[in-house]
Amino acid sequence: MGRNHEMKPSARKGSAAIALGLFAVAGAANAETIQIGIAGPMTGPVTQYGDMVKEGALTAIEMINAAGGVNGDQLEAVFFDDACEPKQAVAVANNIVSSDVRFVVGHVCSGSTIPAADIYDNEGIVMITPSATAPALTDDKPRSTIFRTIGRDDQQGPVAARYIVEHIKPQTVAVLHDKQSYGQGIATVVKRDLEAANIPVAVFEGINAGDSDYSAVITKLKSAGVDFVYYGGYHPEMGLLLRQARELGLEAGFMGPEGVANSELVAIAGPASEGMLMTLPADFSQNPANAEIVKAFQEKNRDAAGAFQLPAYAAVQIIAEGIAGAGTTDPVAVAEYIHANTFETPLGPVSYNEKGDLESFEFVVFRQNSDGSRVPAN
Amino acid sequence: MADFLPQFTQQLINGLSLGAIYALIAIGYTMVYGIIGMINFAHGEIYMIGAYVSLVTLTALGAQSGVPLPIVLGAALLVSVVVTAGYGFAVERFAYRPLRGGPRLVPLISAIGMSILLQNYVALGQGARDVSVPQLIAGGIDIQMGEGYSVVLPYSRLAIICVTVVLMVALTLFIQYSRMGRACRACAQDMGMSNLLGIDTNRVISFTFMLGAILAAVGGMLIGLSVGRLSPFIGFIAGLKAFTAAVLGGIGSIPGAMLGGIVLGLAETFAAGYMPSQYKDVVAFSLLVLVLLFWPTGLLGKSRLEKV
Numbered sequence: 001m002g003r004n005h006e007m008k009p010s011a012r013k014g015s016a017a018i019a020l021g022l023f024a025v026a027g028a029a030n031a032e033t034i035q036i037g038i039a040g041p042m043t044g045p046v047t048q049y050g051d052m053v054k055e056g057a058l059t060a061i062e063m064i065n066a067a068g069g070v071n072g073d074q075l076e077a078v079f080f081d082d083a084c085e086p087k088q089a090v091a092v093a094n095n096i097v098s099s100d101v102r103f104v105v106g107h108v109c110s111g112s113t114i115p116a117a118d119i120y121d122n123e124g125i126v127m128i129t130p131s132a133t134a135p136a137l138t139d140d141k142p143r144s145t146i147f148r149t150i151g152r153d154d155q156q157g158p159v160a161a162r163y164i165v166e167h168i169k170p171q172t173v174a175v176l177h178d179k180q181s182y183g184q185g186i187a188t189v190v191k192r193d194l195e196a197a198n199i200p201v202a203v204f205e206g207i208n209a210g211d212s213d214y215s216a217v218i219t220k221l222k223s224a225g226v227d228f229v230y231y232g233g234y235h236p237e238m239g240l241l242l243r244q245a246r247e248l249g250l251e252a253g254f255m256g257p258e259g260v261a262n263s264e265l266v267a268i269a270g271p272a273s274e275g276m277l278m279t280l281p282a283d284f285s286q287n288p289a290n291a292e293i294v295k296a297f298q299e300k301n302r303d304a305a306g307a308f309q310l311p312a313y314a315a316v317q318i319i320a321e322g323i324a325g326a327g328t329t330d331p332v333a334v335a336e337y338i339h340a341n342t343f344e345t346p347l348g349p350v351s352y353n354e355k356g357d358l359e360s361f362e363f364v365v366f367r368q369n370s371d372g373s374r375v376p377a378n
Numbered sequence: 379m380a381d382f383l384p385q386f387t388q389q390l391i392n393g394l395s396l397g398a399i400y401a402l403i404a405i406g407y408t409m410v411y412g413i414i415g416m417i418n419f420a421h422g423e424i425y426m427i428g429a430y431v432s433l434v435t436l437t438a439l440g441a442q443s444g445v446p447l448p449i450v451l452g453a454a455l456l457v458s459v460v461v462t463a464g465y466g467f468a469v470e471r472f473a474y475r476p477l478r479g480g481p482r483l484v485p486l487i488s489a490i491g492m493s494i495l496l497q498n499y500v501a502l503g504q505g506a507r508d509v510s511v512p513q514l515i516a517g518g519i520d521i522q523m524g525e526g527y528s529v530v531l532p533y534s535r536l537a538i539i540c541v542t543v544v545l546m547v548a549l550t551l552f553i554q555y556s557r558m559g560r561a562c563r564a565c566a567q568d569m570g571m572s573n574l575l576g577i578d579t580n581r582v583i584s585f586t587f588m589l590g591a592i593l594a595a596v597g598g599m600l601i602g603l604s605v606g607r608l609s610p611f612i613g614f615i616a617g618l619k620a621f622t623a624a625v626l627g628g629i630g631s632i633p634g635a636m637l638g639g640i641v642l643g644l645a646e647t648f649a650a651g652y653m654p655s656q657y658k659d660v661v662a663f664s665l666l667v668l669v670l671l672f673w674p675t676g677l678l679g680k681s682r683l684e685k686v
Contacts, residue, residue, distance in 0.1 A: 043507070044507070044609075045507065045508045045609060047506070047507045048507075205656060206654075206655065207655055208656075208658075208659065210611075210615060212601065212607065213395075215388075215392040216389060216393075216647040216650035216655065216658070217651075217655045219385060219388045219651055220650070220655070222388075223384070223385040236508055239510075239606075239607065240605065240606070240607060243513075243606055247530065248388070249520070249528060249530045267510040268510045268606055268607050270513055270606075
């Protein structure tokens with residue numbers, strides 16, 4: 001008889017309740033975290049720049065999560081180490097493509113960002129770099145999901161050249177670089193601008209990054225009577241150049257791009273770092289509109305005045321607002337939203353041209369003091 | 379040009395100090411090759427370890443700033459030498475000795491693996507970032523030459539050149555006149571026969587590795603003090619250049635390694651000084667190719683007669 005197999009009404013209600021309960025739990029377990037990849041040097045000579053980007057990005061992620069996340073989803077940071085090496089950056093990019101990460105803040109060094117950007121653009125992953133300044137990143141070919149929250153070397157170089165022309169007025173200038181895309185790129189821009197202003201560049205040469213002895217080049221500069229040197233590259237080499245120049249008696253002023261602005265430089269060069277000039281993004285932490293954000297940095301002992309912290313913060317913020325605005329985590333839709341809108345960030349209002357570059361960006365000349373602090377130079 | 383001589387002299391000093399470091403490391407390569415016919419690819423890392431150990435010791439001792447500088451340096455040197463010799467011994471004992479007697483390729487691969495292991499071992503222990511060495515030897519001698527052009531001989535470079543010369547002389551005397559030196563030469567000549575004649579070849583081989591490590595450690599400490607920046611990966615490029623120097627001078631010959639180091643250092647420096655400096659490595663390695671074309675066994679290498 002069928003009667004024994006019928007469920008009692010109370011049992012039916014009970015199992016319905018359990019089923020609904022299970023659905024609710026399953027629904028809650030599906031509340032997604034949006035993973036934000038943070039790619040940059042976590043090891044190697046320029047790890048400090050990776051740290052700066054980490055600080056900025058983490059502060060942004062924490063603040064956004066505390067305010068409820070993006071459409072209710074929390075952000076989660078996932079770190080990737082490319083050691084500022086193009087080959088490793090490609091491996092990282094492939095790694096990211098095959099993972100769940102669809103949004104990347106990074107990479108940090110121009111030389112690694114460019115090959116990685118190719119992969120991200122092909123696979124439709126949004127990448128916003130807070131520090132890669134080489135123009136080739138957006139000039140080489142049209143890339144629709146690649147953005148920057150920093151200026152380009154053809155905006156940075158002229159600032160340096162103008163300062164040299166107006167304030168330094170050197171007799172004999174040398175321009176050196178480290179033969180890599182970032183350093184050689186900006187050195188070439190500075191050389192071009194100096195020559196356009198009728199200041200001849202007596203020596204334009206490349207040195208090997210990673211070498212420890214630059215005395216041969218420094219002796220050459222000394223014999224040529226050079227009194228000012230612009231070096232395009234990163235702080236390990238700049239520190240050695242400063243130190244060895246002082247050792248060998250080369251009396252010249254030195255200047256570099258934002259890749260040399262690093263407290264480690266003072267550790268390497270010691271008193272020789274006094275008076276070194278550099279171009280950096282303007283110090284956005286001084287802007288009173290950013291006071292709350294600066295406070296959030298300080299609470300975690302992070303430096304809001306560093307070159308890349310606030311650009312990294314802005315990168316995360318733009319990604320978050322892009323996801324919220326596009327209403328989806330589909331990177332291509334988010335990229336379109338980012339192209340089409342203006343964002344209020346710690347860097348000021350940010351809007352993009354069709355290449356993914358900022359419409360405008362301010363670089364300022366700073367002077368390094370041997371105690372590690374820096375002041376705007378004028 | 380009035381300032382040709384001063385610039386030349388300055389570059390000479392630069393080149394000699396660079397070459398001295400290459401020579402110190404190259405001797406390690408050449409001795410090991412001479413005795414067991416194997417290229418110790420991990421030797422560059424031994425040099426790097428010597429540099430790091432001396433840095434750690436200097437930092438530890440530096441805390442007592444009342445101690446006079448020569449004692450601090452001497453102590454750091456001693457510790458570095460002893461510890462690095464220990465590493466040299468251990469590398470031979472655990473990575474190469476068990477593979478002796480097998481195909482030639484196997485210890486070579488083991489050496490490459492050891493090199494990677496040591497790099498990452500130091501990177502894990504000391505951090506993969508660059509570390510800076512306090513500038514303990516500062517200042518230099520200014521020699522006035524020409525109109526207002528001074529040639530500067532920094533004390534740190536002077537130290538490198540002097541220490542290297544002393545060590546080269548000491549090593550040559552040791553190899554030539556001491557019992558162990560004679561045993562080394564005998565093993566290099568004919569390992570099997572030396573064994574039959576009662577020489578403890580295992581001891582000699584271990585000793586050779588340790589001696590090479592000691593020289594590399596001195597080089598590492600000197601470079602750390604002079605350049606002021608260390609990373610776990612400096613051993614790679616230094617090892618490559620030193621190996622080139624050893625081959626240039628004749629692999630297996632100790633005077634050859636010394637000469638090869640100096641020649642390579644001078645070639646690199648003069649290339650960087652008188653040509654656009656991005657080509658200095660091109661010049662250095664082209665020199666290697668040219669030398670090997672005309673002297674296949676290197677500058678001081680012995681041409682081996684194959685007796686049929």
